[in-house]
Amino acid sequence: MSAVEETIQHVDAATGGTYKYGFVTDIEQETAPKGLNEDIIRFISAKKEEPEWMLEWRLKAFEVWQAMPEPNWAKVNFPPIDYQDAYYYAAPKQKPKLESLDEVDPELLRTYEKLGIPLDEQKMLAGVVAVDAVFDSVSVATTFKAKLREAGVIFCSISEAIREHPELVRKYLSSVVPVADNYFAALNCAVFTDGSFVYVPPGVRCPMELSTYFRINAENTGQFERTLIIADAGSYVSYLEGCTAPMRDENQLHAAVVELVALDDAEIKYSTVQNWYPGDADGKGGIYNFVTKRAACRGRNSKVSWTQVETGSAITWKYPSCILQGDHSVGEFYSVAITNNRQQADTGTKMIHIGKNTRSRIVSKGISAGRSDNTYRGLVRMLGGAEGARNYTQCDSLLIGDQCGAHTVPYIESRNPSAQVEHEATTSKVSEDQLFYCRQRGIGEEEALALIVNGFCKEVLQVLPMEFAVEAQKLVGISLEGSVG
Amino acid sequence: MLSIKGLHATVDGKEILKGVDLTVRTGEVHAIMGPNGSGKSTLSYVISGRDGYEVTAGEILFDGEDVTEMEPEERARAGLFLAFQYPLEIPGVSMTNFLRTAVNSHRRHRGEDELDPMQFVKLVRSKAKALGVKDDLLKRSVNVGFSGGEKKRNEVLQMALLEPRLAVLDETDSGLDIDALKIVADGVNALRGPENATLVITHYQRLLDYIVPDHVHVLAGGRIVRSGGAELAHELEAKGYAGILPEAA
Numbered sequence: 001m002s003a004v005e006e007t008i009q010h011v012d013a014a015t016g017g018t019y020k021y022g023f024v025t026d027i028e029q030e031t032a033p034k035g036l037n038e039d040i041i042r043f044i045s046a047k048k049e050e051p052e053w054m055l056e057w058r059l060k061a062f063e064v065w066q067a068m069p070e071p072n073w074a075k076v077n078f079p080p081i082d083y084q085d086a087y088y089y090a091a092p093k094q095k096p097k098l099e100s101l102d103e104v105d106p107e108l109l110r111t112y113e114k115l116g117i118p119l120d121e122q123k124m125l126a127g128v129v130a131v132d133a134v135f136d137s138v139s140v141a142t143t144f145k146a147k148l149r150e151a152g153v154i155f156c157s158i159s160e161a162i163r164e165h166p167e168l169v170r171k172y173l174s175s176v177v178p179v180a181d182n183y184f185a186a187l188n189c190a191v192f193t194d195g196s197f198v199y200v201p202p203g204v205r206c207p208m209e210l211s212t213y214f215r216i217n218a219e220n221t222g223q224f225e226r227t228l229i230i231a232d233a234g235s236y237v238s239y240l241e242g243c244t245a246p247m248r249d250e251n252q253l254h255a256a257v258v259e260l261v262a263l264d265d266a267e268i269k270y271s272t273v274q275n276w277y278p279g280d281a282d283g284k285g286g287i288y289n290f291v292t293k294r295a296a297c298r299g300r301n302s303k304v305s306w307t308q309v310e311t312g313s314a315i316t317w318k319y320p321s322c323i324l325q326g327d328h329s330v331g332e333f334y335s336v337a338i339t340n341n342r343q344q345a346d347t348g349t350k351m352i353h354i355g356k357n358t359r360s361r362i363v364s365k366g367i368s369a370g371r372s373d374n375t376y377r378g379l380v381r382m383l384g385g386a387e388g389a390r391n392y393t394q395c396d397s398l399l400i401g402d403q404c405g406a407h408t409v410p411y412i413e414s415r416n417p418s419a420q421v422e423h424e425a426t427t428s429k430v431s432e433d434q435l436f437y438c439r440q441r442g443i444g445e446e447e448a449l450a451l452i453v454n455g456f457c458k459e460v461l462q463v464l465p466m467e468f469a470v471e472a473q474k475l476v477g478i479s480l481e482g483s484v485g
Numbered sequence: 486m487l488s489i490k491g492l493h494a495t496v497d498g499k500e501i502l503k504g505v506d507l508t509v510r511t512g513e514v515h516a517i518m519g520p521n522g523s524g525k526s527t528l529s530y531v532i533s534g535r536d537g538y539e540v541t542a543g544e545i546l547f548d549g550e551d552v553t554e555m556e557p558e559e560r561a562r563a564g565l566f567l568a569f570q571y572p573l574e575i576p577g578v579s580m581t582n583f584l585r586t587a588v589n590s591h592r593r594h595r596g597e598d599e600l601d602p603m604q605f606v607k608l609v610r611s612k613a614k615a616l617g618v619k620d621d622l623l624k625r626s627v628n629v630g631f632s633g634g635e636k637k638r639n640e641v642l643q644m645a646l647l648e649p650r651l652a653v654l655d656e657t658d659s660g661l662d663i664d665a666l667k668i669v670a671d672g673v674n675a676l677r678g679p680e681n682a683t684l685v686i687t688h689y690q691r692l693l694d695y696i697v698p699d700h701v702h703v704l705a706g707g708r709i710v711r712s713g714g715a716e717l718a719h720e721l722e723a724k725g726y727a728g729i730l731p732e733a734a
Contacts, residue, residue, distance in 0.1 A: 436535050437573040441587035441643060442561035442594070451586060455577030455626065 032089035038062065041190055044089050048159045048193070051166060061179045061189030068183045074346040075375045075407060076315050078288065081253060086222050088191045132157060132196045132212045134225055144208065151207050153237075154199040158226050161197035168199055172230055176259035176296045176323070184255040185292040188224045192257070195225035200235040200266075209465055211240040222253040229259070231266035233299060238269040238465055251279075251314060256291045264299030264326065269307070271464055272320075273472050276312035281370075283342025286314025293320035294350075297329035297358075305332040306349065307463050309472045314343060319377065321350035324358035324389075331360040334460040336472075339372035339404070348378035348409075353386035353419065362393040365457050368404035375407040382419035389416065395425040398456050400449075486511050486682050487532075487651055492543035494531045501527040503707035504543070509651070509682050516685045516693055516718060519704035520726045525686045526570065528704065529655040532684075533567040534560050547651070562594040564650030568640040568657050575627040580639070583627045584609055588646055612645045616672045634665035641672035652676070653684045658692040670695030690722035705730050 032043045041062055045055040070081075132142040132155065148155050154165060162169050179189045196212040214225060231237055254276060260268050270293075279286025289312075295304035306320040316339075322331025333349035351360035360380065368374040380391045397406035408425050430452055438448035454461070464472055487509040494502040501524045509515050519525050530538045532545060534557040544551050552560050575583065581602075588608075589599040600608065609623060618638055628636055637657055644652055654673065658666055673696055677683060685696055693701070693715065701717040702709045703726075710730060711717065721729060 431573075432536060434573050434575055436557060437569065438575075438583075438587075439557040440533055440535075440561050440567050440569075441583075442558050442590040442647065443586050444558050444590065445556075447586065447590070451578055451583065452575060455575055458577035 030089075030091050031087045034087055035084045036086075036088055036191065040088055044191060044193060047089065047091070048162070050159075050162055053166075053170070054162055057174075057179075058190050061186050062191075064180045065183065065186035065190055068180070068186055070183050074317050074377070075373065075409075076317060076344040076346050078251070078315055081251075081288070083187075086253065088222055088224070089193055091193075132210075134194050134196070134212060134214045134223075148207070148210075152201040152204055153206050154197065155210055156197055158192075158195040158197045158228060161228070165197070165199070168230065169197070169228070172228055172259065172261055173226075174259070176261060176294045177257050177292050182292060184290045185257050188226060188255050188257045188292070191222070192224040192226040195227045195256070196229075197227070198229040198237060198239065200231045200237045202232045203234045204232075205235065206237040209238050209240055211242070213242045222255065224254075225256045227256070227258040228261075229268060229270070230261045231263065231268045231302075233264040233266060235263075236267045236269075239271070240465060241270070241272045242275070251286060251288055253288045253290065254313075256293075258291070258293040258320075260293075260295035260304055262295065262297050262299060262302035262304050262326075262329075265301045266299060267303040267305075268295065269305045269465070270295070270320070272306075272308040272310075273464075274308065274310045274312055274316070277314075278312045278341070278343050279314040281341045283314065286343075287312065289313035289316045289318065291316075291318040293318060295320070295322045295331070297322055297324045297326050297331060297355075299326045299329070300355075301328045301330075302326050303330040303332075305334070305463070307334040307460065308336070308347075309460070309464070310335070310337040310345060310347060313345075316343075316345040316347055318347050319349055321352070322360060323352045323354065324360065324386075325354045326358075327355040328357045328359075329355055330358070333360075333362045333364070334463050335364045335376075336367070336457045336460045337365070337374055337376075338367045339369070339374045341370040341372060343370075343372040345373070346375040346377055348376045350379040351381070351391055353380075353382045353389040353391070356385065356387040356389070358386055358389045360391045362391070362395075363459050364393075364395045365460055366395070366397045366406055367400065367453060367456065368397070368406050369400040371403045373405040373407070375409060377409045377411075379411040380413070380421055380423075381411075382414040382416050382421065384415045386416045386419050389419040391419075391421045393421075393423045395423075396456065397425075397427040398453070399427065399429045486548060487684070488546040489532075490544050490546075492531065492545065493541045494527060495539050495541055496527060496537060500541070501707055502531065505704070505707070505709055507702065507709060509684060511650075511682055512679045513700065514677065514683045514685065514696060514698045516687060516696075516698035516701045517704050517709075518687055518690075518701060518718065518721060520730075521688070523704045524707045525688075525704055526655055529567055529653050529684075529686055532560075532653060533557055533565060558590070561647075562591055566644055566647055566649030566652045568637075568644060568652065568654045570656040570659055572628045572631075572636045572640055574629045576629050578627050580623045580625060580627055581606065581609060584623075584643065584646055587643070591647060609642075609646065613642055615675070616642050616645060617668060618642050633660035634662070634668070637661060637665065637669050638672070641669055641676075645672070645676055648676075648681075650681050651684065652681070653686065654696075655686045656688060657685070658687055658689060666692065667695060690718045693718045703730065 032040050038059060041058050045058060142156055145155060177185050179186055198210055200206050229239060260270060262268050276287035276289055297304055304322050310316050320333060324331050331351050337345045337347050339345045349362055362378060364376045366374040366376055376395045382389050395408045399406055406427055410423055412421050414421060434452055435448050438451060439445055461469060461472055489505055489507040492502050492505040517525055534555060540553045545553050547563060547565060585605045592599055616638060657669060698715055701713055701715060703711040
């Protein structure tokens with residue numbers, strides 16, 4: 001067997017062949033009737049005990065969505081989605097109001113345990129990460145709420161925030177991603193069921209990492225989560241997001257919207273390890289991950305940093321972006337996207353420079369194997385007022401085997417002559433020479449590949465928070481670099 | 486230690502080695518010399534088991550065991566080391582990480598405990614110091630941005646860490662100035678011992694001034710056409726390949 005064939009098999013094992021999170025939790029659930037109409041939206045809103053304004057907002061979004069055509073510009077192919085042939089609400093049956101974690105269904109706790117996300121605060125290392133666990137359409141548990149409250153940080157499900165903090169939600173919801181922004185964002189507004197809400201008050205450095213763990217379990221169900229994070233003046237928060245789903249033969253739609261708002265001198269670090277079920281080797285099943293993520297760097301000197309490790313999903317379609325409105329604000333995007341078998345990824349970022357001396361940095365690493373397609377699509381726009389703005393973009397693609405594709409589609413627009421934009425791109429293959437060199441030193445072929453891929457992704461992996469770096473390392477099938485100088 | 490008998494090998498269906506016989510015993514240094522295209526590098530790749538280099542006849546015995554069907558990493562762990570003519574770059578992988586992964590692969594194979602990062606750093610620093618390799622080099626990505634001399638010195642450092650039974654040096658002198666050549670040769674000489682052996686593949690005689698061989702072989706047209714002592718290298722230097730091998734010129 002040639003080195004390349006073996007290499008491909010290794011990547012199969014690392015990504016598609018042995019999807020570790022493919023189990024199904026057997027739990028009694030409550031679903032809305034199949035299909036999508038106003039009644040379903042009223043059902044969801046009622047289930048969430050939402051105020052009237054929220055329901056009206058949803059219904060308006062539904063109207064907007066119905067008038068929009070499904071976009072088709074991305075370099076991805078899939079059969080038409082029948083939006084009436086899916087469930088839009090699925091929730092594990094449980095007591096209506098949970099007072100503490102003790103009341104969470106033990107079956108759910110076991111599920112998260114199995115996923116490596118213990119929700120029992122006692123079992124977690126003292127105050128390392130607070131977790132909001134979203135199971136299908138609802139948040140089932142949020143840990144360390146009390147401890148965070150002491151610091152003034154609000155961390156809860158978005159449903160709870162709509163009820164308990166309507167003034168914040170009304171002020172910021174859809175202020176970054178407007179309802180009519182795009183087809184999937186509009187759909188999300190109409191039917192979103194849960195997600196996380198974070199508010200960090202002025203001057204507060206959030207005392208621990210916040211994390212949401214999304215799990216799709218139910219069959220034929222879309223997951224539409226909504227996340228809203230607000231970092232008030234001078235605050236800091238680091239937020240992590242992880243996702244898995246069972247192995248199923250049908251494609252499931254996941255259309256999330258994430259909005260971040262950073263005010264003066266505030267900083268948000270948002271990290272994702274996306275490992276939705278990618279489908280089997282022939283491209284059967286898997287998640288359609290059509291996500292809108294956007295940050296508004298509204299304040300002076302504000303900063304938002306997106307880091308993503310995308311290994312799952314049949315199709316990934318997402319562009320975590322930054323609107324750099326405040327003068328001297330900074331946007332960063334670090335991405336590793338790995339596709340294998342028949343996976344398709346069209347991902348990248350948009351950096352919209354509005355304020356003076358705004359800066360952005362994009363580092364994208366695409367790794368394609370099997371018969372997959374991996375596209376980087378990015379936009380850097382310098383508006384007229386973006387005096388002295390700067391961007392640096394680096395897009396590297398790595399090919400494994402000769403049947404996969406890597407594409408880079410950068411758009412650059414500058415309306416300010418003082419703005420500087422730099423773009424560098426490379427495409428390379430894991431060479432037989434490199435593999436042989438490692439193997440001649442006694443390093444097994446699989447380990448050698450992991451080493452090479454790890455090196456390729458290093459600039460991105462090293463900006464992940466420690467807690468996630470470990471998971472990312474497992475995912476990419478590689479050992480972490482540089483733990484000791 | 487190494488016994489090659491009637492070795493024929495092809496690359497892309499083309500026969501490059503046409504019956505090589507060679508025996509190397511422990512404690513010996515052998516040099517293989519020959520004009521361009523004579524099959525010198527092919528021989529080193531065939532010995533180390535590179536994909537695409539197919540043995541069509543003959544055998545390679547290493548410590549009495551036929552290694553022709555073994556994977557490159559298995560041969561490496563059995564004690565076979567190839568110092569590359571053109572060491573490869575591996576961007577983003579630090580020298581320390583690369584070397585530790587290699588050393589631990591060998592240790593696992595021998596049933597020894599792996600070295601943790603702290604233990605390893607200690608070991609690699611002591612070896613590097615002995616070879617005049619700066620600590621700074623260990624933090625850089627494998628061979629990325631290394632000068633020709635640094636690359637070759639790095640090969641010798643790897644050799645020092647892995648302590649092979651048989652080291653094959655493939656054109657280790659290429660691209661080196663005389664000072665770098667001396668340092669590399671000193672490194673190789675320091676690692677010589679009664680329990681191991683060295684096979685030096687070279688185009689020129691000058692490396693053999695510093696790594697003095699016990700035996701010299703001339704490879705031409707895929708066969709060893711002459712063997713002798715160290716004096717054969719000098720004869721070659723004086724007369725050129727054309728002088729002693731009219732048919733190979």
